Amino acid sequence: MADFLPEELDRYRRHIILREVGGPGQARLKASSVLVIGAGGLGAPLLMYLAAAGVGRIGIMDDDAVDLSNLQRQVIHSTDAIGSPKVESAAEHIHAINPHVKVETYQERLRAANALEIVKRYDIVADGSDNFATRYLVSDACFFARRPLVSAAVGQFTGQLSTFRPYEKDADGTPLPGYRDLLPEPPPPEAAPSCAEAGIIGALPGVMGSLQAMEVIKEILGLGESLAGWLLLYDALDTEFMKIRLSWRSDNPLTGASPTIRDLSIHENADPAPSCGG
Numbered sequence: 001m002a003d004f005l006p007e008e009l010d011r012y013r014r015h016i017i018l019r020e021v022g023g024p025g026q027a028r029l030k031a032s033s034v035l036v037i038g039a040g041g042l043g044a045p046l047l048m049y050l051a052a053a054g055v056g057r058i059g060i061m062d063d064d065a066v067d068l069s070n071l072q073r074q075v076i077h078s079t080d081a082i083g084s085p086k087v088e089s090a091a092e093h094i095h096a097i098n099p100h101v102k103v104e105t106y107q108e109r110l111r112a113a114n115a116l117e118i119v120k121r122y123d124i125v126a127d128g129s130d131n132f133a134t135r136y137l138v139s140d141a142c143f144f145a146r147r148p149l150v151s152a153a154v155g156q157f158t159g160q161l162s163t164f165r166p167y168e169k170d171a172d173g174t175p176l177p178g179y180r181d182l183l184p185e186p187p188p189p190e191a192a193p194s195c196a197e198a199g200i201i202g203a204l205p206g207v208m209g210s211l212q213a214m215e216v217i218k219e220i221l222g223l224g225e226s227l228a229g230w231l232l233l234y235d236a237l238d239t240e241f242m243k244i245r246l247s248w249r250s251d252n253p254l255t256g257a258s259p260t261i262r263d264l265s266i267h268e269n270a271d272p273a274p275s276c277g278g
Helices: 006-011 022-031 043-053 068-072 086-097 115-119 132-145 204-221
Strands: 033-037 057-061 102-106 124-127 149-155 158-164 230-235 240-245
Touching: 022 204, 033 043, 043 057, 043 086, 043 124, 043 204, 057 086, 086 102, 115 132, 124 132, 124 204, 132 149, 149 204, 158 204, 204 230
Parallel strands: 033 057, 033 124, 057 102, 124 149
Antiparallel strands: 149 158, 158 230, 230 240
């Protein structure tokens, strides 16, 4: 425990007394790094809980500025932050929660030209983006970089969450399912309208972003059963959770029997039209 200041030992006491975490687990959290794509509705609770948990280095990527309409759900931002870059507002809030966390900000979109270089800097990636182009790019970059991806999405009153490690194989030698196995093609725009078009209940991204933070922490610590190979669905109106087994698709262009995606060049002209990511 020599790596922790006395104030940190007190801060993380409730973790350290957990048999499943203890001092070694807290040390792993402190030594870990997480890249969060999106500082919006999903990213807000995700970032706050990762910081509070003591993740040592957190990267935040978002090219947007805080808008008044964000504040109904993006709880990491305040009214005073309206007009400020979201990455700066989020970083300020994280430092207020836990000054021992190192924050790295990227006020830009993830693109084919920068994705692999940035993703490789981190141990794990959490995606809370608001468009399908970014989700496919993040998942492909994580595959090539061999980084676990914890991905969440929300829409009106429903949410979904999964962990993707498609660069690994199961006991039978079959690749673990990835995002392209879940969604081979993006849905038509009318089937996945943006939050601005369809609306979203404010607390929903809080639920899913908190679950996302829990799955990131589990991946770092190796706790419990990973969501790799599973999709968790949440229906807020019926207060129901459903866990569905995902399957690898042999026609997956990234990890299938005859892959056609060899690099990130297919994303160079991708359209980042927003869907509802929070």
